[in-house]
Amino acid sequence: MIVGAGPVGLLLANLLQKWGVSFRLIDKNAGPSTATTSRVVHSRTLEMLRHLGVAEQAVSNGFTLKQFSLQANSKRVPNDNFSYLDACYPFLLSLPASTLEQILLERLDASGLGVEWNTELVELQNQPQSVQMLLHHADGRDERLSARWMVACDGAHRRIATSQPRRVQALQHDAVFLAGDSAPIGHPLADQAINLGMGEAYNLAWKIAYVDQGLAAPALLQSYNEECFPTTLRAESMVHRVLVWLRDNILPLLGDWRPLQRTLASMICAHHYRYGKSTGIQESLTNRQRAHWNKKGRKSRFPTAAPRAGQLAPDIELWQPPGTPPRRLMDLFQGTFTLLVFSAADQFSSLLPGYYVLADAVQTDYPGIKAYCVIDALGSAGAPFQHSTLLDPDWRLHKRYHARAGTLMLIRPDGYIAFQGLDITTLMTYLHVRSGLVKVKKKQLPARMI
Numbered sequence: 001m002i003v004g005a006g007p008v009g010l011l012l013a014n015l016l017q018k019w020g021v022s023f024r025l026i027d028k029n030a031g032p033s034t035a036t037t038s039r040v041v042h043s044r045t046l047e048m049l050r051h052l053g054v055a056e057q058a059v060s061n062g063f064t065l066k067q068f069s070l071q072a073n074s075k076r077v078p079n080d081n082f083s084y085l086d087a088c089y090p091f092l093l094s095l096p097a098s099t100l101e102q103i104l105l106e107r108l109d110a111s112g113l114g115v116e117w118n119t120e121l122v123e124l125q126n127q128p129q130s131v132q133m134l135l136h137h138a139d140g141r142d143e144r145l146s147a148r149w150m151v152a153c154d155g156a157h158r159r160i161a162t163s164q165p166r167r168v169q170a171l172q173h174d175a176v177f178l179a180g181d182s183a184p185i186g187h188p189l190a191d192q193a194i195n196l197g198m199g200e201a202y203n204l205a206w207k208i209a210y211v212d213q214g215l216a217a218p219a220l221l222q223s224y225n226e227e228c229f230p231t232t233l234r235a236e237s238m239v240h241r242v243l244v245w246l247r248d249n250i251l252p253l254l255g256d257w258r259p260l261q262r263t264l265a266s267m268i269c270a271h272h273y274r275y276g277k278s279t280g281i282q283e284s285l286t287n288r289q290r291a292h293w294n295k296k297g298r299k300s301r302f303p304t305a306a307p308r309a310g311q312l313a314p315d316i317e318l319w320q321p322p323g324t325p326p327r328r329l330m331d332l333f334q335g336t337f338t339l340l341v342f343s344a345a346d347q348f349s350s351l352l353p354g355y356y357v358l359a360d361a362v363q364t365d366y367p368g369i370k371a372y373c374v375i376d377a378l379g380s381a382g383a384p385f386q387h388s389t390l391l392d393p394d395w396r397l398h399k400r401y402h403a404r405a406g407t408l409m410l411i412r413p414d415g416y417i418a419f420q421g422l423d424i425t426t427l428m429t430y431l432h433v434r435s436g437l438v439k440v441k442k443k444q445l446p447a448r449m450i
Contacts (some may be wrong), residue, residue: 001133001147004154005032005115007039007097008180008197010104012151014052015205017111019335021212024147025113026135027154028120032105033098040065040191041093041100043085044270044312047415048202050088051334054103061103062095085265086304088315088328092269124150124176131175149208149221151177153201171232172225177204196235199270200228206335206413210437215368220280220436227275235273275416276310282430283309284421290402306402309420313411316400319391321378329397332372333415337437339363339371340390342398344405347377351405358424359388366437369410374398410435 002009002016005027013025041049041058049055067081082091108114118138125132131150135143171178180197204224210216266272275281290306307314315330332338339362341355352375359371372390373383374397380389392398401409408427410419419430431437 001026001131001145001150003027003121003150003152004180005029005101005105005117006153006180007100007104007194008201009151009153010101010108010115011048011052011198012153012179012201012205013113014104014108014111015202016209017108017113018052019205019209019213021209024116025108026116026119026121029117030138031117032101032115035097037097038094039097039100039194041095042191042195042269043082043087043089043091043265045195045198046089046093047087047315047330048198049103050330052104052107054107055089057103058095058100059089059093061099062093065092065094066090082265082269085269085271086314087269087271088330090265126150126174126176128174147175148212149175149177151179151201151204153180153197170225171200171229172222177221177224179204192235195270196232199273200224200232202414203228209335210368210413214438214440215366216436216438223278223280223436227278230277231273231275235270271312273312274308274310276308278310280418280434280436281310281416282419282421282434284419284423284426284430285407289404289422304400307417307420309417311417313409313415313417314400315415316396319394319396321391330415332370333411333413335413337366337369337413337418338411339369340397340401340403340407340409340411341371341373342401342403342405342407342409343373343375344398344403345376347375347380347383352383355406356383356388362427362431363388365439366431367440368437374403 002013002023002025005013005025009025009027013023016023041062046055046058049058066083084090105115120136121133122136122142123134129148131147133145133147133150135145137143168178179200180194204221207216207220207224211218211220263272276283304314313329313333315328318327318329320327339359341359343349343352343355345351352373355373359373363369363371372388374390374392375383376393376395376398377383377389377391378393380391383389390397397403401407403409404422406422408419408421408424409417410427410430412418418435419427421427421430432439
């Protein structure tokens with residue numbers, strides 16, 4: 001059950017529909033919002049909309065903001081330039097609130113599902129494995145029902161869901177989850193609250209889908225609060241303290257320095273958030289292993305920092321043969337864990353068959369994972385499993401991930417790095433103990449989320 005058909009509830013509903021999870025979406029209002037006020041849609045939120053196939057529609061209906069000016073002590077400081085953002089969408093998008101909701105509503109309607117308007121949640125009994133609810137319909141009819149989970153995406157039911165009249169202390173209480181406006185602890189700068197809420201919906205959606213389809217254990221859902229609640233608190237602190245301090249003290253002096261501009265843009269647009277302390281995240285690479293490796297006997301220079309487990313996986317445009325459509329790395333992550341096995345070798349290397357055996361074994365044992373070998377080649381002819389190959393002849397992917405031969409990178413459906421390391425045994429132990437994923441026998445494989 002999803003309560004609230006604003007942007008957060010609509011995003012959650014569309015994601016669950018895409019990933020094959022049944023649900024009901026209710027809202028006490030008579031219909032969608034007609035507000036003409038603009039929303040600022042962050043770069044990271046556009047990536048979520050991309051996974052639904054509606055990002056370009058949103059961009060075409062809005063106004064892109066590549067930079068804006070701030071004032072400190074009544075003086076203008078250098079512009080905050082979002083074109084420096086290392087992302088697919090290096091800008092903010094100004095979009096009417098009603099348009100954003102309409103785009104999501106239209107996609108949901110096209111799938112044959114919709115919102116139950118004029119339907120209000122009036123009573124809730126929260127239990128560890130289910131939620132008992134009383135709904136009141138516009139025609140005066142009351143309905144009692146039970147749901148496996150309930151996600152409150154409107155602030156009105158925060159007290160009903162948590163029995164806490166003030167600021168929430170957690171985003172999960174047994175089978176009830178809070179997202180977006182039900183956890184109003186964001187900040188109005190660049191619409192932080194609504195974008196944080198949509199990020200929470202994305203974090204929760206893939207976990208519900210994995211548990212619902214038997215790809216992960218129910219305990220995986222506990223990581224929602226473990227990851228999102230501290231992130232929201234850090235975001236609030238960042239806006240109130242860090243960004244204000246930078247605006248008043250550093251930007252007037254170093255505002256045009258590109259690394260600072262890139263960092264600020266990343267902080268505002270949610271690319272900077274990290275889940276490094278989550279129990280489902282494991283970093284097994286040392287600093288030396290990240291920074292020291294050779295490309296065919298020559299040391300390589302890195303234009304960007306090495307990614308770490310718990311961070312958003314860097315997105316780049318993948319190498320494609322001439323005449324083929326462009327392809328981005330982030331598009332591989334939709335609906336599945338993605339294991340990247342970096343070979344630092346061409347298709348004739350004696351090490352490559354072993355990497356393919358590993359890739360095939362992982363995705364056979366764990367149907368929630370799709371594995372790829374990244375090879376230095378212009379084509380996959382001769383490779384043992386062509387469907388599991390990413391071509392990287394110019395080493396753009398190796399370089400962006402600071403990946404030496406044998407680097408193993410496991411990326412979650414929401415695009416965050418769950419594990420990175422060099423040791424196969426360490427990866428297998430992580431999958432069995434910490435990932436939350438279920439090892440399934442071949443005869444029991446469910447349909448992979450598409």
